[in-house]
Amino acid sequence: xxxxxxxxxxxxxxxxxxxxxxxxxxxxxxxxxxxxxxxxxxxxxxxxxxxxxxxxxxxxxxxxxxxxxxxxxxxxxxxxxxxxxxxxxxxxxxx
Numbered sequence: 001x002x003x004x005x006x007x008x009x010x011x012x013x014x015x016x017x018x019x020x021x022x023x024x025x026x027x028x029x030x031x032x033x034x035x036x037x038x039x040x041x042x043x044x045x046x047x048x049x050x051x052x053x054x055x056x057x058x059x060x061x062x063x064x065x066x067x068x069x070x071x072x073x074x075x076x077x078x079x080x081x082x083x084x085x086x087x088x089x090x091x092x093x094x095x
Contacts, residue, residue: 007031011049017080040065041094043087055079059086061094
């Protein structure tokens with residue numbers, strides 16, 4: 001069994017700002033922010049579990065039914081405001 005590092009304060013603070021629908025989950029050996037939109041789509045936010053002062057992440061919309069595949073990718077997200085806009089748009093389109 002592999003022990004993963006405890007999520008950083010940075011990723012936990014960002015998750016808290018996103019709301020209770022979001023959780024921290026290990027995906028591809030990294031602590032990521034995760035949300036299950038519904039029975040067909042999940043959101044993964046990757047790149048925030050670090051001690052760097054800047055804000056930089058990627059957002060993946062996963063289609064989980066009938067098979068798993070990446071439906072949309074947003075790379076180089078550089079601010080919380082930009083992240084919130086992307087998540088709101090994904091929720092409106094796919095939620």
